[in-house]
Amino acid sequence: MKVLLHACCGPCLLEPYDAVAQDHEVVVAYANPNIHPAPEYRHRFDTLAEYASQAGIEVVELAYDPVQWMRAVAGVEDVPEKRCRACYALRLGMVAREAAVRGFDAIATTLTVSPYQDAQAIADEGRRAAAEAGVEYLDHDFRERYPNATRRSRELGMYRQNYCGCLLSEIEADAQRAERRAERAAAKAVRLAQRADESGSN
Numbered sequence: 270m271k272v273l274l275h276a277c278c279g280p281c282l283l284e285p286y287d288a289v290a291q292d293h294e295v296v297v298a299y300a301n302p303n304i305h306p307a308p309e310y311r312h313r314f315d316t317l318a319e320y321a322s323q324a325g326i327e328v329v330e331l332a333y334d335p336v337q338w339m340r341a342v343a344g345v346e347d348v349p350e351k352r353c354r355a356c357y358a359l360r361l362g363m364v365a366r367e368a369a370v371r372g373f374d375a376i377a378t379t380l381t382v383s384p385y386q387d388a389q390a391i392a393d394e395g396r397r398a399a400a401e402a403g404v405e406y407l408d409h410d411f412r413e414r415y416p417n418a419t420r421r422s423r424e425l426g427m428y429r430q431n432y433c434g435c436l437l438s439e440i441e442a443d444a445q446r447a448e449r450r451a452e453r454a455a456a457k458a459v460r461l462a463q464r465a466d467e468s469g470s471n
């Protein structure tokens with residue numbers, strides 16, 4: 270089959286591409302209007318494109334229209350499960366329509382290589398988008414390949430982002446890191462206080 274494989278970034282492309290290309294003819298589609306800001310979108314694309322060029326992989330870049338993403342998630346911005354589902358639906362819809370226009374048989378996505386994504390919601394939205402466009406959806410859960418993807422992307426010196434993509438995910442990731450730092454600082458303060466108590470009582 271001819272498969273248009275949606276890819277969110279270079280590190281996530283590595284393992285899913287190898288898996289799907291074992292059995293199919295694959296072209297990669299970069300369809301990610303969710304990524305904020307624009308220089309980050311370009312940086313992720315350039316990382317992916319550099320690897321693809323070295324590996325002889327064909328890549329098509331679909332429209333980058335952040336307003337389209339904002340409209341897709343309007344009203345559910347503060348509900349991550351709903352927001353991410355709408356984000357998957359937008360991106361996989363773009364890829365499915367492109368696949369139909371270009372005469373591909375099926376679509377697939379690299380998104381399920383990440384343990385941080387909702388694999389069930391991705392499968393639901395992938396199937397829905399493919400059916401609407403009249404192509405097949407190849408439902409792969411790539412999560413067991415995540416450690417390999419991480420190792421290979423590090424070895425290749427690829428840029429590895431520390432948030433999913435949208436502005437909200439950047440804010441959420443920053444907040445989670447700040448929370449972890451505060452927890453570590455609090456635990457350290459407790460240890461130091463205990464040591465001071467122990468040495469004071471000696």
Ligand code: SF4
Binds near residue numbers: 437
């Ligand atoms: S967190 Fe990731 S999947 Fe969810 S809406 Fe933001 S960019 Fe999309």
